[in-house]
Amino acid sequence: MQEHQQLSDSEITEDLTAPVIRSARWFWSFVGSLGFIMLVGISGYIYELYSGLGVTGVQRPVYWGAYITNFVFWIGISHAGIMVSAILRLTQAEWKRPITRAAEVLTLFSLIAALSNILFHVGRPWRIYWITPLPPIFIGFDFARGIWPNVRSPFVWDPVAVGTYLLSTILFVYTCLIPDIALVRDKVKSGPAKIVYSILALGFRGTPRQWKVQATAPILLSALVLPIFVSVHSIVSWDFAVSIAVEGWHSTIFAPYFIIGAIHSGVSGVVTLMAGLLWLYKLDKYIKPDHFDAIGRLLVVVATIWFFALFLEWIYALYPLEDPEIALRNMQVSQPPWSYLFIVFLLTGFFIPVSAWLFKSVRRNPMWMFFTTILVNIGMWLERFLIIVPGLSRRTELSFNWGSYAPSLVEIGLVAFTFAFVICGIIVFARIFPLIPPFDIKEGMRFRHVIKIGKKNISAVVRE
Amino acid sequence: MKKIKNNLIFTERVIERSLGKVPVNKELINIHNRKRGNTFNSFLYITAFLSVFGIIGIILRIMNGFDDMSAWSYYVTACMFIFTTFMGAPMVSMATKVARGNWRRPISRMSEIFCISGIAGLIFFTPILWVLPSLEDGRKTLWFFDPGKVPAYSPHIWSTLALLGFVLTALTLLWLNARPDFAILRDKSKGKSKIYSFLAYGWVGSTHQWGSLRDRVSVLGIFYFMLLLTVNYFFASDFLMALIPGWVDSLYPVTLSHNAIQGGVAILTIAVFIMWKWGGYQNFIGLDQLWGLGKLLFGISLLWFWFFISSLMVLWYGKKPNERDVLQLLMFGKYLPIFLFTFFFVCIIPFFALTLDSIRKSYYGPPIIALSVLIGNFLDRFRHYGSAYSLDRTIDDATHRFASLPDIAIPNMVDLMVIFGAVSMPLFFILIISKYVPVISLWENREYLLYGSHEKYYKTEVLVEGKPY
Amino acid sequence: MANKSVLGLFIDENEAGDALSSLRKAKYQDNEFEVMTGTPYPHGTFGEAHPKLRLHRFPIFGAVIGFTVALIITVGTQLAYPLVTGGKPVLSIPPMLVIFYEMTLLFSVIVTVFGALFESRLPKIFMGAYDERIMTEGYIGVVVTVPIDRISKAEEILKKSGAESTKRGWEEERILKKSGAKSTKRG
Structure with a gap:
């Protein structure tokens, strides 16, 4: 990377802990407006709680709508975070340094957002604890519940998998955060903040033993979290795929297809986030065009594999030549409004961004990357919507009544809530902890070498 | 650290490097040019003999006729085994080049040499074109057969074209990557310089040539990967899935490509081990290479389970008559022992063994596990192709299930000849070509002198590696 | 002193x-x-x-704990109230695998994190x-x-x-x- 700048430790500390030490000028107004959106969403939810699911657009036979779409979408986004971080850690890619933490935090908040969608979607959210295998003596007051969760139901796997993923992500983020909490502890002069950071830092002093753990533990945890990450979206996809009731869902490729789609949308989410952070916190010394370039190339590969999976999904849906399946596919591509959505999905999800990313000038431009990755996520949201809704709204032999689906205002409000929540969560996290790990950047400065060959300088790095 | 204006700054450490006075590694050239020992020659003769045996097997099989598909089950298995092991090995070179891993340098050429086995694959594949019936038999197909509009031999036409493209791309890749080495050998070795100057095809190492080499290799590498997917897609669909009525598994083409890469990594691990142990390359191949391959094998074996469970879950839950049939046929019916052995060899053993640091990070661990993967891979091919080709495709009208499931066929003499031939012929080609193409890339190894070295770092020594372009 | x-x-x-x-x-x-x-x-x-770190041992401990927990959750609860649903056996292996897998990994992660703290000699x-x-x-x-x-x-x-x-x-x-x-x- 030729754009490298050697920075002093104090400068790095100063730059990267600045958002933690004092609020930026825009902070309160930004968080305030996001808070307003969240408030609107929550009031919609209270209304929904009071009047029941009738206030949403779901009706027979389309029982799953925007909430489930949004659930799958956020689970998808959550994937990239850990994927980017874990894969880059395992392959010891040098350009991971400024990206990993932000990616992990994105995972954290998008998982919470995903889980909240389930709460919005169920009719009696106050019985959500029924999903736990707590023995009846613990919840003896609840007489209706005499039985255990049915482990043969995919809806029991979901909370197990997502809960595992959430808990592991929290632990993962915290483990990697300890040195930086110690830094903030030392940076903050006094006051209650100092006490809180001191407790959270657990007395970290930066001895060789502690640094060795900091080098090994994330790799070990990455190796453990990666299989969890693969399982979570597979399980979410099986919510659909194990059922034979709906055409277009019962396909074996669903698990890999969902995973690769999740990586596609999630890595794009990470890029969007990187560009946002770059502008918000003026991090151009740390996030370089090279980083966008590297991640852009990764995206081209991921997007192409995803498209191949989409192709296989379609071709094998048509392969048995069964009428209901053909009718469904026909409806998706030729019957408005689905056909319009389908075109938008293809263009935004694949054709526009991927053809743009083939150009180096686009990949190296944060502004371009910001918009193209947002396009991807519009496409990927529609992808989930087009899997769920048309499949359910197709007339089958035994449906007694049928209607279509359009999201109600409450649903739109709650979808907006999740977006606001994730953005707000990341901004608030960045107000409390450094979002770019200073110790990692400082390590990069020490590990860096330059190999001079003739007139060319090549950056090199210490390998351990 | 230095103190500059009250700030501590870590100054960049600069290493100057040039290849001006570093000659091409003589040891590598000497090992390549040396007279091959008895072991090498006896292996060469054995594989040559078995290849001839295999060809006789092919002829005998053809003479028996194409009508009885079940007689061809071992044959197709053997042919597919070539494509899902030998032809997957070059992916290691392509993938590690994309990831710019420096540990690949000593093994990338060996991985590319496996491209030559495509020729053996083509030889074995050709008769299968006559075994596979035309689309007029009414089976489902990728080509959505419509008499008059879609040619009845679409699968045959397109898969042959894809396969030819695949093998040609592979051979071109091998040649392109080896061209600078041919030029070195043209200038450095006596006796064979005519062949080498022909193969080097005017390579002088100009900046332009190096630049275009890099571009061509990366473009062809991507092509290779896409063709690998395509070829396996055809093999999985028209040559397999279409022959089992009611089997709809959109994942299987990807699974087969994955199996090919797994088999490729496994056979490459063994090849690298042989180079280390008996090839005289102990100074060039180290723990890093076998460990790296071990890690790859571990990751890929985990993926095997994921692909397997993704398909199983959907079919098992679906429980439609055709799905139950497919599971009975491929896993839980008469082929249960084959399935269990496959699972054991290809997933359980690699997973539990390679989890252990002491096995993964060793010279002997990865190749032994690789052997288990190869056995498993063969059984997996047999589980699918063997059952598909010997299946009686009549469906019972009352139960909507298969009227009967095939027994596990016992290989007869001809089958054994074909199987041994299919394993030996690629090996024979590889041994032959290793006499002319250095099995460790001379130029990639020399290039590494520019980018990797051990440097003093205060009180210790560290490995510093650069990743150019 | x-x-x-x-x-x-x-x-x-x-x-x-x-x-x-x-x-x-x-x-x-x-x-x-x-x-x-x-x-x-x-x-x-x-x-x-x-x-000298012994961090690699921790995930294995965790895996054993997790596997046991999963065994109780799946086999234990299903046998405590055997109810056939969806025509599947009460103890069906494919769905149980999912719970086994998740629990094993979850406890591996938890124990590894505690192991990381222990090996760092934290909290100090x-x-x-x-x-x-x-x-x-x-x-x-x-x-x-x-x-x-x-x-x-x-x-x-x-x-x-x-x-x-x-x-x-x-x-x-x-x-x-x-x-x-x-x-x-x-x-």
């Missing part, structure tokens, strides 16, 4: 390394002195002893002689923790090796005796 610690702050890596070798020469044991840095350095940069309540500049500005700290009678000599060695400044701090034994003492982070 109570332990006391002294910290020397270094700018140059070589000087810090020299301090370590001089300490060794003066018969200070490897467990009596430590380097502190604000960022990881390659192992052995200062000639320090290689810490009394930090001994410490300076904020190590984390924030990139100074290299060498801290020697020895009985009180050997402390002055250690301080001398540190100064001689080129420490920019030194400072002293109390270790836990002394603190515990002094009831109500405050944290000694600032030495």
Whole structure:
């Protein structure tokens, strides 16, 4: 990377802990407006709680709508975070340094957002604890519940998998955060903040033993979290795929297809986030065009594999030549409004961004990357919507009544809530902890070498 | 650290490097040019003999006729085994080049040499074109057969074209990557310089040539990967899935490509081990290479389970008559022992063994596990192709299930000849070509002198590696 | 005798390394002195002893615990109230695999994180002689923790090796005796 700048430790500390030490000028107004959106969403939810699911657009036979779409979408986004971080850690890619933490935090908040969608979607959210295998003596007051969760139901796997993923992500983020909490502890002069950071830092002093753990533990945890990450979206996809009731869902490729789609949308989410952070916190010394370039190339590969999976999904849906399946596919591509959505999905999800990313000038431009990755996520949201809704709204032999689906205002409000929540969560996290790990950047400065060959300088790095 | 204006700054450490006075590694050239020992020659003769045996097997099989598909089950298995092991090995070179891993340098050429086995694959594949019936038999197909509009031999036409493209791309890749080495050998070795100057095809190492080499290799590498997917897609669909009525598994083409890469990594691990142990390359191949391959094998074996469970879950839950049939046929019916052995060899053993640091990070661990993967891979091919080709495709009208499931066929003499031939012929080609193409890339190894070295770092020594372009 | 610690702050890596070798020469044991840095350095940069970690064992413990929990959740609960749903056997392996898989990994992660804390010797309540500049500005700290009678000599060695400044701090034994003492982070 030729754009490298050697920075002093104090400068790095100063730059990267600045958002933690004092609020930026825009902070309160930004968080305030996001808070307003969240408030609107929550009031919609209270209304929904009071009047029941009738206030949403779901009706027979389309029982799953925007909430489930949004659930799958956020689970998808959550994937990239850990994927980017874990894969880059395992392959010891040098350009991971400024990206990993932000990616992990994105995972954290998008998982919470995903889980909240389930709460919005169920009719009696106050019985959500029924999903736990707590023995009846613990919840003896609840007489209706005499039985255990049915482990043969995919809806029991979901909370197990997502809960595992959430808990592991929290632990993962915290483990990697300890040195930086110690830094903030030392940076903050006094006051209650100092006490809180001191407790959270657990007395970290930066001895060789502690640094060795900091080098090994994330790799070990990455190796453990990666299989969890693969399982979570597979399980979410099986919510659909194990059922034979709906055409277009019962396909074996669903698990890999969902995973690769999740990586596609999630890595794009990470890029969007990187560009946002770059502008918000003026991090151009740390996030370089090279980083966008590297991640852009990764995206081209991921997007192409995803498209191949989409192709296989379609071709094998048509392969048995069964009428209901053909009718469904026909409806998706030729019957408005689905056909319009389908075109938008293809263009935004694949054709526009991927053809743009083939150009180096686009990949190296944060502004371009910001918009193209947002396009991807519009496409990927529609992808989930087009899997769920048309499949359910197709007339089958035994449906007694049928209607279509359009999201109600409450649903739109709650979808907006999740977006606001994730953005707000990341901004608030960045107000409390450094979002770019200073110790990692400082390590990069020490590990860096330059190999001079003739007139060319090549950056090199210490390998351990 | 230095103190500059009250700030501590870590100054960049600069290493100057040039290849001006570093000659091409003589040891590598000497090992390549040396007279091959008895072991090498006896292996060469054995594989040559078995290849001839295999060809006789092919002829005998053809003479028996194409009508009885079940007689061809071992044959197709053997042919597919070539494509899902030998032809997957070059992916290691392509993938590690994309990831710019420096540990690949000593093994990338060996991985590319496996491209030559495509020729053996083509030889074995050709008769299968006559075994596979035309689309007029009414089976489902990728080509959505419509008499008059879609040619009845679409699968045959397109898969042959894809396969030819695949093998040609592979051979071109091998040649392109080896061209600078041919030029070195043209200038450095006596006796064979005519062949080498022909193969080097005017390579002088100009900046332009190096630049275009890099571009061509990366473009062809991507092509290779896409063709690998395509070829396996055809093999999985028209040559397999279409022959089992009611089997709809959109994942299987990807699974087969994955199996090919797994088999490729496994056979490459063994090849690298042989180079280390008996090839005289102990100074060039180290723990890093076998460990790296071990890690790859571990990751890929985990993926095997994921692909397997993704398909199983959907079919098992679906429980439609055709799905139950497919599971009975491929896993839980008469082929249960084959399935269990496959699972054991290809997933359980690699997973539990390679989890252990002491096995993964060793010279002997990865190749032994690789052997288990190869056995498993063969059984997996047999589980699918063997059952598909010997299946009686009549469906019972009352139960909507298969009227009967095939027994596990016992290989007869001809089958054994074909199987041994299919394993030996690629090996024979590889041994032959290793006499002319250095099995460790001379130029990639020399290039590494520019980018990797051990440097003093205060009180210790560290490995510093650069990743150019 | 109570332990006391002294910290020397270094700018140059070589000087810090020299301090370590001089300490060794003066018969200070490897467990009596430590380097502190604000960022990881390659192992052995200062000639320090290689810490031995046993982090790889923890996930296996976790996996065993997780597997057992999963066994109780799946087999236990399903046998406690056997109810056939969807035409599947009460103990069906494919769905149970999912729970086994998740629980095994979950407990591996949890135990690994505890293992990471344990191996880092965290939490450490009394930090001994410490300076904020190590984390924030990139100074290299060498801290020697020895009985009180050997402390002055250690301080001398540190100064001689080129420490920019030194400072002293109390270790836990002394603190515990002094009831109500405050944290000694600032030495």
